Amino acid sequence: MTTSQQNEETRVVHLPKVSVCIPTYNGARYIEAAIESVLAQDYCSFEIVIVDNCSTDATKTIVFGYLSRNDKIRFFENAENIGLTANFNRCLDYAQGQYIKYLCVDDVLLPGCLQQMASELDVHPDVSLVCGGRLSIDDTGRSFGQRRYSERPGVFPGHSVITRCLYGGNFIGEPTAVMFRKSDAHSRFRTTLPQLMDMDMWFHLLEQGALSNIGAPVCAVRFHNMQMTHKNIESGKLIEDNISLFNEFSKKPYLLTTPWLKIRHRLMMTYRVWISRQFLEPTSRQNALGEYGIVPLYYLMPIVSGLVRLTRKIQSMY
Known part of the structure; x- marks a missing residue:
């Protein structure tokens, strides 16, 4: 050798x-x-x-x-x-x-x-x-x-x-x-x-x-302010990636979906669109909400998010 x-x-x-x-x-x-x-x-x-x-x-x-x-x-x-x-x-x-x-x-x-x-x-x-x-x-x-x-x-x-x-x-x-x-x-x-x-x-x-x-x-x-997540929200990639991944894998025959899971996904997408709202073109925002989210809930998000913040503040006091 x-x-x-x-x-x-x-x-x-x-x-x-x-x-x-x-x-x-x-x-x-x-x-x-x-x-x-x-x-x-x-x-x-x-x-x-x-x-x-x-x-x-x-x-x-x-x-x-x-x-x-x-x-x-x-x-x-x-x-x-x-x-x-x-x-x-x-x-x-x-x-x-x-x-x-x-x-x-x-x-x-x-x-x-x-x-x-x-x-x-x-x-x-x-x-x-x-x-x-x-x-x-x-x-x-x-x-x-x-x-x-x-x-x-x-x-x-x-x-x-x-x-x-x-x-x-x-x-x-x-x-x-x-x-x-x-x-x-x-x-x-x-x-x-x-x-x-x-x-x-x-x-x-x-x-x-x-x-x-x-x-x-x-x-x-x-978690800090320099993470890519912040940049991806500002560029609209948060929404684009979610839609792209969902379109690819939601068609897989092995998925075990239920009505609740489908509703949950729409709730999550509505929230994602809302936190990205100032960085999305109006047409892109409406298309994402119409196909993947819940339009009425989107307009209620300021109230919903306010209640969530209030609940967390109250919980932190105890």
Whole structure:
């Protein structure tokens, strides 16, 4: 056996089980906390794949400080800014692990995250996607809520999960909240869906298998004013993506729809149009409401939203 063959064999043997992928653009403010949350995990077989999308801040300097003292981290730079979604796909291309764990640069993993999620894929060959609960944190790291697919941990049929999320919203969670097998990622994140590229990917994975839900929080997802969601609302992509995804998947023969789910979807679409109202052309707004929403409810939304805010204020007093 030649020296190059020996080196290749050694490389294959020591490939990590999990690739933690951190796509970043100007993430200097958060990337140290993200990296540290991975290095603190009690699971050993992982790599950290960081792909920088032409940052203009100190991101590269911070990462280089880690590269000099930790061989689990691999760093790549794009020659040009290819956009958020394409950078997610670039991470997937570089990943060497069997399992893919995304970590958005402004989020953090909680202790035990990798161990819990990888164990679900190890134990359940029929599971194509694992999700966990996630804490909601503000820009300072303060927790102000918790979200999850279900309080009940366990395995859920993929087609029923798609149905629930298509008609109700992304209960599965953001990229930081999931793990999946690289071999199941036959499709990629769609660059034409900047707002719902994650839910579209989860649906394609769930067409192949089941969802394993970990009820307890496994990560913390940060909310701040610079997130893409705000830009997507202002550009109208929130509505466009919802319509596009619904038109594609609502025709699937495996969906388990009910009258209530259809009504719920119209309620949700009415709310989405309302929060995007100042950024939509009148014709686009009316078309979206007429086909997917409830027109009378739209004009009542100022009253409804006011009651919701009042209820939350009263609840916070007790």
